[in-house]
Amino acid sequence: MTRSTPLTASPQAPRRRRLRADAVAGPTLAEVAARAGVSEITVSRVMRGAGNVSKATAARVMEAVRETGYVRNRLAGSLAGHRSNQIGVLLPSLGNIVFPDVLNGIEDGLEAAGFHPVLGITHYRPEREEHLLASLLAWRPAGLIVTGTRHTAPARAMLGAAGVPVVEVMDVDTAPVDMAVGISHRAAGAAMAQHLLARGYRRFGYVGHDLTADERAAQRRDGFRAALAEAGMDAPVECLSGTPSSVGAGREALARLLEGAAPQAVFFSNDDMATGGVFHCLAAGIDLPSGLAIAGFNGLEIGQQLPRPLTTIGSRRRDIGRTAAGMILARLAGEAPAPVADVGFTLIPGATA
Amino acid sequence: MTRSTPLTASPQAPRRRRLRADAVAGPTLAEVAARAGVSEITVSRVMRGAGNVSKATAARVMEAVRETGYVRNRLAGSLAGHRSNQIGVLLPSLGNIVFPDVLNGIEDGLEAAGFHPVLGITHYRPEREEHLLASLLAWRPAGLIVTGTRHTAPARAMLGAAGVPVVEVMDVDTAPVDMAVGISHRAAGAAMAQHLLARGYRRFGYVGHDLTADERAAQRRDGFRAALAEAGMDAPVECLSGTPSSVGAGREALARLLEGAAPQAVFFSNDDMATGGVFHCLAAGIDLPSGLAIAGFNGLEIGQQLPRPLTTIGSRRRDIGRTAAGMILARLAGEAPAPVADVGFTLIPGATA
DNA sequence: AACGATGGTGACAGCGCTGTCATCCTGCGA
DNA sequence: TCGCAGGATGACAGCGCTGTCACCATCGTT
Numbered sequence: 001m002t003r004s005t006p007l008t009a010s011p012q013a014p015r016r017r018r019l020r021a022d023a024v025a026g027p028t029l030a031e032v033a034a035r036a037g038v039s040e041i042t043v044s045r046v047m048r049g050a051g052n053v054s055k056a057t058a059a060r061v062m063e064a065v066r067e068t069g070y071v072r073n074r075l076a077g078s079l080a081g082h083r084s085n086q087i088g089v090l091l092p093s094l095g096n097i098v099f100p101d102v103l104n105g106i107e108d109g110l111e112a113a114g115f116h117p118v119l120g121i122t123h124y125r126p127e128r129e130e131h132l133l134a135s136l137l138a139w140r141p142a143g144l145i146v147t148g149t150r151h152t153a154p155a156r157a158m159l160g161a162a163g164v165p166v167v168e169v170m171d172v173d174t175a176p177v178d179m180a181v182g183i184s185h186r187a188a189g190a191a192m193a194q195h196l197l198a199r200g201y202r203r204f205g206y207v208g209h210d211l212t213a214d215e216r217a218a219q220r221r222d223g224f225r226a227a228l229a230e231a232g233m234d235a236p237v238e239c240l241s242g243t244p245s246s247v248g249a250g251r252e253a254l255a256r257l258l259e260g261a262a263p264q265a266v267f268f269s270n271d272d273m274a275t276g277g278v279f280h281c282l283a284a285g286i287d288l289p290s291g292l293a294i295a296g297f298n299g300l301e302i303g304q305q306l307p308r309p310l311t312t313i314g315s316r317r318r319d320i321g322r323t324a325a326g327m328i329l330a331r332l333a334g335e336a337p338a339p340v341a342d343v344g345f346t347l348i349p350g351a352t353a
Numbered sequence: 354m355t356r357s358t359p360l361t362a363s364p365q366a367p368r369r370r371r372l373r374a375d376a377v378a379g380p381t382l383a384e385v386a387a388r389a390g391v392s393e394i395t396v397s398r399v400m401r402g403a404g405n406v407s408k409a410t411a412a413r414v415m416e417a418v419r420e421t422g423y424v425r426n427r428l429a430g431s432l433a434g435h436r437s438n439q440i441g442v443l444l445p446s447l448g449n450i451v452f453p454d455v456l457n458g459i460e461d462g463l464e465a466a467g468f469h470p471v472l473g474i475t476h477y478r479p480e481r482e483e484h485l486l487a488s489l490l491a492w493r494p495a496g497l498i499v500t501g502t503r504h505t506a507p508a509r510a511m512l513g514a515a516g517v518p519v520v521e522v523m524d525v526d527t528a529p530v531d532m533a534v535g536i537s538h539r540a541a542g543a544a545m546a547q548h549l550l551a552r553g554y555r556r557f558g559y560v561g562h563d564l565t566a567d568e569r570a571a572q573r574r575d576g577f578r579a580a581l582a583e584a585g586m587d588a589p590v591e592c593l594s595g596t597p598s599s600v601g602a603g604r605e606a607l608a609r610l611l612e613g614a615a616p617q618a619v620f621f622s623n624d625d626m627a628t629g630g631v632f633h634c635l636a637a638g639i640d641l642p643s644g645l646a647i648a649g650f651n652g653l654e655i656g657q658q659l660p661r662p663l664t665t666i667g668s669r670r671r672d673i674g675r676t677a678a679g680m681i682l683a684r685l686a687g688e689a690p691a692p693v694a695d696v697g698f699t700l701i702p703g704a705t706a
Numbered sequence: 707a708a709c710g711a712t713g714g715t716g717a718c719a720g721c722g723c724t725g726t727c728a729t730c731c732t733g734c735g736a
Numbered sequence: 737t738c739g740c741a742g743g744a745t746g747a748c749a750g751c752g753c754t755g756t757c758a759c760c761a762t763c764g765t766t
Binding site: 391392394398404405406410431432433434 | 713714715716717720721722723
């Protein structure tokens with residue numbers, strides 16, 4: 001460990017063999033063991049809660065730990081024991097609340113078992129995911145949580161060869177490398193199409209953000225279009241903003257869409273975009289849903305607090321995170337959870353469509 | 354490292370000395386070195402980019418790395434080299450976009466230098482922070498980023514004794530354990546009071562969420578109240594919701610506040626709450642700002658996309674995160690950055706006050 | 707011609723811990 | 737009384753890597 005300011009300067013470097021040179025590196029098992037009058041391995045067992053230590057000995061050890069201020073070194077422990085409590089987590093973005101929600105669920109699930117997430121943000125770039133993956137793997141994590149099923153070939157190879165549980169989160173439309181948890185985004189898109197059709201709408205629009213990066217949004221759109229086609233509808237008029245999703249982007253994109261078309265109902269790539277759409281209608285004096293119906297995706301709180309609650313689909317992001325953590329932990333415990341967990345989505349009727 | 358499914362079963366456990374028993378643990382430096390016809394230390398140098406290796410040798414080594422599929426083991430490296438590339442990060446919540454923004458900045462700053470954040474969420478509970486800190490410290494992180502300046506005594510002791518750079522983020526009102534980056538929340542609250550006073554408002558209200566947990570929101574409120582008092586104003590009428598901040602909580606709290614009082618301008622604990630306030634006004638037919646002025650804090654995108662852009666204070670959260678990462682890295686590079694970095698805030702006039 | 711400076715390479719000894727087996731003790735059934 | 741199961745404890749040998757010297761070959765300098 002690099003130290004910014006050595007607390008103690010070694011007065012004169014002894015020739016060779018400078019056991020605990022830094023003097024600041026803190027006590028080791030050996031010191032605690034000496035103090036407690038037991039062997040190192042016994043202290044190790046106490047620290048790990050590994051059995052076969054008498055109550056009395058354990059108490060003496062804990063006392064010595066307290067006196068010395070011993071801090072367990074998991075670097076050494078993991079190296080020797082071939083087991084870590086770190087889980088590599090790769091998410092595409094923290095730009096809206098969706099992935100933080102997932103991460104929150106992951107942290108929650110892991111923390112309860114004493115595991116830590118080690119985080120990387122890919123910015124929706126597969127090469128960056130590959131790079132981060134290689135870097136995380138050097139830490140020999142006990143498991144990996146990555147986003148989606150689109151990976152570079154080397155990344156896929158690394159995931160396969162890592163020899164640890166891997167969960168791909170968000171999306172269960174494609175066969176996973178190892179395990180997956182999420183929902184079918186195609187089905188979600190289709191479900192919204194069916195809902196809007198059932199409400200009587202017949203002329204549709206779609207407003208999206210940069211779909212080349214966000215493949216799940218693309219799948220929702222595909223599902224939406226396919227379901228409309230199947231019902232014999234015309235293809236929706238579309239406006240894609242090409243930027244990351246945001247309220248502003250949704251607002252502008254809807255405005256542009258309405259310049260050239262007059263759909264009855266517009267499906268947005270997500271709730272941020274849809275909220276922007278609602279704001280445009282508010283500003284333009286378009287009544288919801290009589291003047292225009294709007295639907296989103298995610299079931300964010302903001303959407304439900306709008307003047308009229310947003311018609312949307314709840315995506316249970318926290319559950320996805322927590323389930324992902326649970327699947328990893330189950331595998332580490334020797335269980336064999338079902339490889340694919342579909343947490344399901346909920347259509348929230350709202351009042352904008 | 355625990356493996357879910359051993360790829361190869363060891364046919365018969367050799368007596369003692371089972372070098373590379375798992376057979377799945379992947380190649381080591383020794384194997385790469387043998388293949389490249391150099392010593393282990395040379396391979397190590399190539400992998401680390403530590404100098405003094407000829408181009409030709411390095412190329413041979415890289416070739417051997419590729420052939421063997423060698424993955425560097427940082428567990429062993431960190432143990433032997435006393436240096437890690439992991440930074441412990443403790444945040445209170447990922448429930449709204451504020452801390453994800455900070456985390457995003459942190460990840461950004463760290464990733465560029467090849468460092469990884471190891472995350473813990475405290476849920477605004479100091480004991481949980483203490484617990485997580487102890488757990489993270491076992492990994493001998495190269496640095497620590499924690500939130501705010503309120504810690505339990507043991508936590509404070511651990512931070513002091515960790516012997517690594519520590520940055521406390523968000524808040525620069527209190528003297529840091531080591532370094533701090535953020536803004537003065539007192540000053541921000543006062544700045545908003547002055548802004549509202551300058552706009553001619555004289556009767557004030559305050560709407561907040563659970564301030565016992567969120568001490569920075571409490572500081573903004575204090576600064577707001579102090580500045581009003583100094584200007585000879587009556588203390589603001591207040592409504593505190595006691596729940597975590599949310600749009601819905603802001604909406605309800607404002608409604609309750611207006612039942613018993615008629616302030617001209619209301620300062621909200623943050624933009625989520627203020628957005629709720631705006632929605633209440635929208636629903637109740639209260640014109641902004643003539644019927645009521647509303648001000649928030651954070652400068653979230655949603656606030657700026659409301660029918661009337663929200664009067665608020667930009668809090669530069671990403672910058673805070675990036676600066677925190679930069680301060681840690683600077684210290685690790687042997688520099689001595691200023692211990693306190695005030696990134697400053699910006700009053701965004703908006704149109705709701 | 708002798709010199710130190712520099713660049714390239716390697717031997718060695720751990721870093722601090724845990725897996726594995728061996729050992730010792732105690733109590734209990736035959 | 738003896739043997740033995742099972743709990744408690746310890747010795748030993750690494751886990752895979754890097755810090756620290758040591759060494760050798762150039763190479764330019766005086």
